[in-house]
Amino acid sequence: MVYYYKYDDKILMSFYKYEDLKAITEDEAKLNNGNIYFLNKMDPIKSRRSFIVNDPSLLFKSSEGLELLILDDVDYSSHIPSWIIDSIKNKSVISINTEYPNWKTALEDTYKGKWNVNIVALGDVGSTLLIGLRLLGGDCIDRIGIYDRNVNRLKRWEYEINQVRKAFSQYEFPKVVPITENQLFDCHMFIFCASKGVPPVGSKIEDVRMIQFESNRNIIKEYAQIARNSSFKGIFAVVSDPVDLLCKVAFLESNKDSSGCLDFKGLASNQIIGYGLGVMNARACFYAEKSEKTMHFLREGRVFGPHGQGLVVADSIDNYNEDISNYLTEKTVNANREIREFGYKPYVAPSLSSGALSIISTIKGEWFYGSTYMGSCYMGSKVRLVKGHLEVERLKLPDRLYNKIKESYERLVRII
Incomplete structure (x- = not known):
């Protein structure tokens, strides 16, 4: 049975009965021309607070996990x-998990103007990302706040980046302003680029990203707690490595009270997005376009999983070829090593493909590659932000491909 409710001017529906909400009839609900909010009840530690319902099957799920990627072709016309x-x-049905204490904030109308974004840490990645947003984000970003604990570095980028302009042009570049720690979460998107312990060029470390985990998890923990204390309602974007694991740390740490107990009054899992998969797609494209045998990836392919070990490149969804996919996966995962062998740190492509370009796509509501919460870990896939809520692309995945993605998913779950 479907129950219908009205809260303020919003129409709600659910398979559960809520005694504290005003009940209305289905006919009254049908008069609504706006969004419909579907109320569910799931354990917050394994579910999102809100998301776009892009398939009827999502209304009937009692838990979330990797199956969020699978397109269900069941006919639900007799069920709803x-x-x-x-x-x-x-795209007018939004699911909201009422087990989150602050679930009603997901009912708030989406901001429709240009965004204000704040970048933390102006090292190699943060500064390159800043350049990308300044040059390309003028039509969707109003202001870029920059923060770095190195005052001279902060002043340098305030001066340098605001001197990047096009003569005789009406193009409006985003304003770039230095901010204080107290202003970090006065924005629509907070971009975490802080990092510590990046191995030097020439080191023989197999997975550079994992080496940074312990030091970076302590840094992101601090900012996640500040986000909680600020009652931050925007997007907490994670660019630092290892992206997927740091997203999970941010989620857990922001939802702990002063005694360390989870109360889920901090960042909702869907507020946190990892930006690391965009460059893996770009690297797969780079290698795919080198041969006619692999060129089809640019039209038909997808990438899934983390930014690093565990990545899964699929040459095609409809015509999946495991040998070609394995080749592209290996080349993509090892691409950063090739740059290091040239004597350079591989930060330019990640900062722009995973960072600036994907962030701009997020703001514009376009499809991009990002890591979002899928039950027990943050997993990379094709996603977009619709009306302020995440939509995950769902596909009919070949069994062999799904099993590879599942193996990667389970590896991430085991780590944290």
């Missing part, structure tokens, strides 16, 4: 009214 199915097709 046709007008709700039509609303789902129009």
Whole structure:
């Protein structure tokens, strides 16, 4: 049975009965021309607070996990009214988990203007990302706040980046302003680029990203707690390595009270997005376009999983070839080593492909590659932000491909 409710001017529906909400009839609910909010109840430690319902099957899930990637072709017309199915097709149904104490904040209207974004740490990655946002983000970003504990570095980038302009042009570059720690979360998106312990060029370490985990988890913990104390409602974007694991740390740490107990009053899992997979797609494209046998990846392929070991490159979804996919996966995972062998740190492509370009796509509501919460870990896939809520692309994945993705998923779950 479907129950219908009205809260303020919002129409809600659920398979659960809520005594504290005003009940309305289905006919009253159908008069609504806006979004419909579907209320579910799931354990917050293994679920998102809100998301776009892009398939009727999502209304019937009692838990979340890797199956979020799988397209369900079951006919649900006998389970829910046709007008709700039509609303789902129009991206007008948003699922909200009422087990989150602050679930009602997900009902708030989405900001529709240009965004203000804040970048923390202006090292190699942060400064390159800043350049990308300054040059390319003028149509969707109003202001870029920059923060670094090195005062001279902060002043340098304030001066340098604001002197990047195009003569005789009406193009409006985003304003770049230095901010204080107290202003970090006065924005629509907080971009975490801080990092410590990056191995020097020439080191023989197999997975450079994992070496940074212990030091970077302590740094992100601090900012996650500040986000909690600031009641931050925007996107907490993680660019530092290892992206996927740091997202999970941010989620857990922001939701701990003063005694260290989880109360889920901090960042919702869906507020945190990892930006590391964009460059893996770009690297796969780089190698794929070198041969006619692999060129089809640019049209048909996908990448899944973490930014590093465990990455899965699929040459095609409809015509999956395991040998070609394995080749592209190996080349992509090892691409950063090739740059290091040239004597350089591989930060330019990640800062722009995973960072600036993907962040701009996020703001514009375009598809991009990002790591989002899937039950027990943050997993990379094709996603987008619709009306302020995440939509994950769902596909009919070949069994062999799904099993590879599952293996990668389970590895991430075991780590944290």
